[in-house]
Amino acid sequence: MKGCGGCPGPNGPQDDLLQPGESAPHADSSLGLVIPRKVTLFSGSQKLTLECGRSLGPIQVAYETYGELNERRDNAILLLHALSGDAHAAGRHRETDPKPGWWDTLVGPGKGFDTDRYFVICSNCLGGCMGTTGPSSINAETGRPYGLSFPMITIGDMVELQRHLIDHLGIERLLAVAGGSMGGMQALDWAIRYPQRVAAVLPIATTARLSAQGIAFNAVGRNAILRDEHFQGGTYYATGNQPAAGLVIARMIGHITYLSEEAMHQKFGRRLQRARDYRYDFENEFSVETYLDHQGSIFVDRFDANTYLYFSKAMDYFDLARQYGGLTEALRRTQSRFLVLSFSSDWLFPPRQSREMVNALLAAEKDVTYCNIECPYGHDSFLLETEVQGRLLRGFLDQTHRKLPRESRAAATAAAQSPDRTHDAPAGKTVRSTRSIFSGERVDYRQIEHLIEPNSSVLDLGCGDGELLQLLREQKNIRGRGITLGQTDIQICVERAVDVVQYNLDTSLDVFADKSYDYVVLGQTLQVIHQPQTVLREMLRIGRQAIVSFPNFAYWRSRLQLMFRGQVPTCTALPYTWFDKPEESVVNYLSISGFEHFVRRVLHARLVRRIPLSSKSGREVTRLANLFADEAIFVIAD
């Protein structure tokens, strides 16, 4: 087969049989030149048993590595490629290569997957055409290419083969598995199949089961290939004519689905490729046509139509809910930390599908952080967006690496000598959220701290940059989780190792089980949400206790301001007037007495504790609270 990932580089070994226990090969960490590698697994009588019931062997695996495996062998990250990807994730094979590997934007020194710190591995998937055994490989039993006699493979089979590669490289536990699209499916499968062998899982722009629309697009692509006159039942290798027309069509369809409508509009609009006027014929005329045609043509030069069939079918079959009797059941088996990323403009693997996955992880009470990154490039965003992704990946991998148990004394010493801080150390430079709509110090945080029992669990709704959760973890050793909307807040939370999901409070709380937290906190957020009553009811359902703080609108200064000046009051905690409040913020005006009334008469809940506060002194107000407190904290329960 043509293609770069599978061919040995100028000086690359044909078969790199690294023995378990040996130190890893030294890859060029500057990623100037990367050496492609191959290894044969399942040689002799060994066979890999596949999910379809058939078995396969010998199997050759093409892979690449970047960075160095450390002494503890705990810094290895496995990258998993998408449908048209290969083992060549980063760097160049030759100085003259026009393009580097497919994820070069995020793999390299100082990048999201920092090759100065981590040992990064990427292998071509089972069934591929870039060096790993697939339908275009020679079947040793017949001496001819497999073609459609190649057994059907699944995402799980790809993972099985990768696990054998990881064994072969002598790595017991991966720091992380990460991939986008089909690669993200493999990451999820890894987490379920080998819970103890991956510390962190990063499913990016992916899904736990392909949608009907996803299957439909794949089906059209396959139909185009299968109906091509040159396909010949998949035995086209000897004919010299591959089903190019069909593969071009499949690739064109794929390309449309990888971009967003907006991105296509920006990139091409209705621009004509050559002439100024319409030509009135059926040649490519608009720039977008030429682009798609070109993408189709170069794809045919590097990709095998049968691999397209097998990979797309593996994606169609992927359905964790079906395989494990429910998505939550599937993800309950995992023991990793999760960083789930989706992209706002991705309509092939829409954010909704990532939220479905995150919901299941939340229901299964797993450590998960989720961010839906604002980015206009559609599904391809996972290859193109580097700023937010880079920062989230770095922070998440860094915190995962810190959290790893240091088992041996030698390892502990090494850790002490390394610049790594321990888990409980403060998170480096002080970073502040720029998205908070509140200014000034949060006097309620210290008060809330006193209300929380040590070693309890806390769900913080509207957690902002995670300051409260970090404080509670440090002071009370709580198990915490936050929900917030701001992308910058998420980044800071990740760097603080605070689990956070980017959800809207008004619509997302039903995913949490009854009484699944000791405390649900809503700190200075009640006044800015659309459906305060629904949220409060959910808090009572989810937590043993609900802790709510808000500014008191019946504070004496406000009363006087309205009474004698006829002005609608503002206060420290609500410093905005109607005409200058931040965009999209709702303001609910609350009073201490009104909230009490609401809790008793509307919620029919129990008022466990009431702490009226002076925001100036930070102290509790002991008498005439509704008059003298400008802020209040309530603990309520049902």
Place this chain on the structure above:
Amino acid sequence: MKGCGGCPGPNGPQDDLLQPGESAPHADSSLGLVIPRKVTLFSGSQKLTLECGRSLGPIQVAYETYGELNERRDNAILLLHALSGDAHAAGRHRETDPKPGWWDTLVGPGKGFDTDRYFVICSNCLGGCMGTTGPSSINAETGRPYGLSFPMITIGDMVELQRHLIDHLGIERLLAVAGGSMGGMQALDWAIRYPQRVAAVLPIATTARLSAQGIAFNAVGRNAILRDEHFQGGTYYATGNQPAAGLVIARMIGHITYLSEEAMHQKFGRRLQRARDYRYDFENEFSVETYLDHQGSIFVDRFDANTYLYFSKAMDYFDLARQYGGLTEALRRTQSRFLVLSFSSDWLFPPRQSREMVNALLAAEKDVTYCNIECPYGHDSFLLETEVQGRLLRGFLDQTHRKLPRESRAAATAAAQSPDRTHDAPAGKTVRSTRSIFSGERVDYRQIEHLIEPNSSVLDLGCGDGELLQLLREQKNIRGRGITLGQTDIQICVERAVDVVQYNLDTSLDVFADKSYDYVVLGQTLQVIHQPQTVLREMLRIGRQAIVSFPNFAYWRSRLQLMFRGQVPTCTALPYTWFDKPEESVVNYLSISGFEHFVRRVLHARLVRRIPLSSKSGREVTRLANLFADEAIFVIAD
């Protein structure tokens, strides 16, 4: 060609040469059985000159009619079909036909296009394969099918041919032209090309120029056909083998784009067609695959691949902005009323594209009503949704018909005898918006009426069900336009003949030109919008005067309530507490004095008039307004 639209029915005439001036043929108005018709235009030496520069003739046109042309000949509606449609819009040709015409949901007695009232015409487009001359027709000069020697046609060419058909039917002016998708493009072209010959234009689920993504999907479909081995440069008619594989692929792609992801999920999900378990082969396995394959196969039986090429290319070429030097410039030529409809889940012709069209119509100061109908079925919604569409169509056509000038005395007499009411009559049954967040009588309406000069222009932001605009039209003969969000409000506005667009005030006002209205009104709406300051600035820019009414939070009752009871006040005009206010409503608390301060010091605008009101008495409050008025109207200007 196969297909039903082009074949004569069992008793249908082969060539229906109705002479201009003759009365229209009596079509079966019950739509029990519909008789297909054909006519030959451009016979002999006559030729139709096309936009590509070539000419064509003779041309046969297949068309159908439903209902009866009235004596005044002012009740004719021309329907325009989409890419895969034909002249057979409604009813059945034979009692045994399994499916009626493509828009049968909306065409018939009492339906959206009410055949008891209107004479409805639909013809197969130029270039079609259902009875109208197209690439599969015999070229008289060669005696063989045109194939790709057929000249390239445009949406404009289709409209030209339709205009000749309308001439032939003796209709001077159409009551309406209406169509979805490619049909909507034709409707727009009609409006620009023959402004005086259409009273109303209904572009539905369409665009004024196809997006890059739209062109891309069309290009892939064409590529599939052009690359099919049986295509043979388009000369496949004699071979007995049409490019079926390519046409199937094109149709499959099309079908995916016609449905929404949500609709596909609901309809198919990940259901398997036959077996319970995966079969691990490349046959159709998921229901969605079988469905698409079936749709592709039946399409090949009824449609011509060359027509697919020509129609899709005509859509690609359609670009009113390019053709007329800007979309506003294009639409400035029109003299019709517009009803623009889009569907929330349509991603092929997304609502954004309809808004682009509506923006241009607003900029050109045309009569336009716009509604983005909530419907989950994707682009196909225009064929499937009947309730909201039906009511909007009926109301809009009814009002258009009423507004027609009654030219002759006979016509006037006929009109007097008809059950039609005159334009100024009240709009039948009393309908009330259910979406208004306000209860009680609007005392500000009568006051606002006094502020408005006769014969002026008024833009009403947050116009609700159009009550104020109707009042002002009846009392002051104003030219009015409303903006609102509620779908039910839009329906009522349409029935009141109030032009209304379903826009969000916070983001849409920049489309209106500076000082393009005498008055911009914001009645009891300021307190529920997200960006009040932006909206007020826009009002001052757009109107000579801005009229704003809102509830006064500094009313004495509110003051006492907060001062002595420590309760956050509610009042008649703001009857909600923080925990029971309607979903998504923002509440800005305003006072009369605060608003005055804001107008002078923040907006730096001129306070033209201030009317503090008592909502109880409806009278102006003359002293201590900020204390004694619970509502206020301001007139401001820059």
